[in-house]
Amino acid sequence: MSNRYIFSSESVGEGHPDKVADTISDAVLDACLAQDKLSRVACETYVKSNIAIVGGEITTKAKLDFVAITRKAIREIGYVNDDDVFHADKVFVNVIVTQQSPDIAQGVDAKKAKGKKTAKQGAGDQGLMFGYASNETSELMPAPIMFAHRLGRELTKIRKSGKAAWLRPDAKSQVSVIYENGKPVSISNVVISTQHAADAEHKDIEKFCIENVIKKVLPARLLTNKTELLINPTGRFVVGGPQGDTG
Numbered sequence: 001m002s003n004r005y006i007f008s009s010e011s012v013g014e015g016h017p018d019k020v021a022d023t024i025s026d027a028v029l030d031a032c033l034a035q036d037k038l039s040r041v042a043c044e045t046y047v048k049s050n051i052a053i054v055g056g057e058i059t060t061k062a063k064l065d066f067v068a069i070t071r072k073a074i075r076e077i078g079y080v081n082d083d084d085v086f087h088a089d090k091v092f093v094n095v096i097v098t099q100q101s102p103d104i105a106q107g108v109d110a111k112k113a114k115g116k117k118t119a120k121q122g123a124g125d126q127g128l129m130f131g132y133a134s135n136e137t138s139e140l141m142p143a144p145i146m147f148a149h150r151l152g153r154e155l156t157k158i159r160k161s162g163k164a165a166w167l168r169p170d171a172k173s174q175v176s177v178i179y180e181n182g183k184p185v186s187i188s189n190v191v192i193s194t195q196h197a198a199d200a201e202h203k204d205i206e207k208f209c210i211e212n213v214i215k216k217v218l219p220a221r222l223l224t225n226k227t228e229l230l231i232n233p234t235g236r237f238v239v240g241g242p243q244g245d246t247g
Contacts, residue, residue: 006188008176009144011152014077015169015195015240017247020086021045024054027073028066035062040100045070047242050085055096066095078159078169083198085243136184143184147175150217155194155209164208168195170240177222187222190214191230195240206231 012019024045032039039060046053052074054066075088136143151173159167174191177184192209209231215223 003182004178004180006176006178007142007144008174008189009142009148010172010174011145011148013152013169013171013173013194014156015079015171017047017170017242017245019247020074020077020079020242021047021247023077024052024070024073025056027069028054028056028058028064031064031069032058032060032062036060042100043097045247047086047247049243050087050090051092051094052242053094053096056098057100058097059100066097067093079241081168081197084241086241144175144177147177147187147218148173151175151190151192151213154213154217155192158212164212166197166200166205168197168238168240170195170237170244175218184222186224187218187227189228189230190218191233193232193234193237195237196232198238202232202235 014020014023022045024047025043028043028045029039029041032041039058039062041056041058041060043054043056043058046055052070054070070093071088071091074086074091079086080088133140134142137146139146152171155167155171155173158164159169171192171194173193174189175187176189178186178188192213194205194209196205210229214229
């Protein structure tokens with residue numbers, strides 16, 4: 001008797017509020033390291049409606065324009081449409097950044113300090129991470145998450161090429177893979193939810209995503225007549241990104 005189970009993974013597009021916030025924080029880190037490779041950066045970003053708040057603790061010799069960095073990141077994501085409430089050139093950017101606490105720095109620095117029992121370099125925080133490599137994909141990642149990533153990347157590629165002017169930045173994808181004896185044998189479900197312009201028809205969005213994204217990206221051998229394809233299953237996704245959610 002075979003061991004059969006379904007494993008499902010989700011990926012979000014670059015216009016998803018959580019990803020927008022991450023992108024802005026990453027842009028701040030990149031800007032710091034470009035000028036000062038010894039920068040210590042703990043940057044958190046909050047986005048909602050037409051507001052972006054960039055906060056955190058940063059110790060660096062870099063001279064940064066946080067507002068310009070934030071707008072550039074948002075612009076590259078694609079929030080530049082006239083009907084975007086969260087717009088690269090119109091969003092209010094609040095900056096609340098201080099230097100790293102000297103008490104935390106004392107623990108990280110590789111030198112002696114009062115009350116510190118060792119002169120060795122320490123960590124500024126605690127964390128626990130785990131993961132594993134898989135031969136299911138060329139990226140050495142499990143098939144469900146990589147398939148979901150590939151759908152999102154193709155949507156972004158198409159949107160930024162201008163081939164589908166109705167596409168907007170916010171999107172999610174989810175792929176459920178059927179495994180038998182530890183190997184992927186077929187895909188049971190595919191979900192794509194993509195933000196779109198108000199005048200785009202659901203039937204056109206559905207057909208486009210199936211023909212130009214799903215069938216192009218996912219392995220044909222894993223798509224069967226039993227695979228359920230769900231495109232914008234709520235029927236409408238006009239209000240999205242930080243306008244519709246928080247990141």
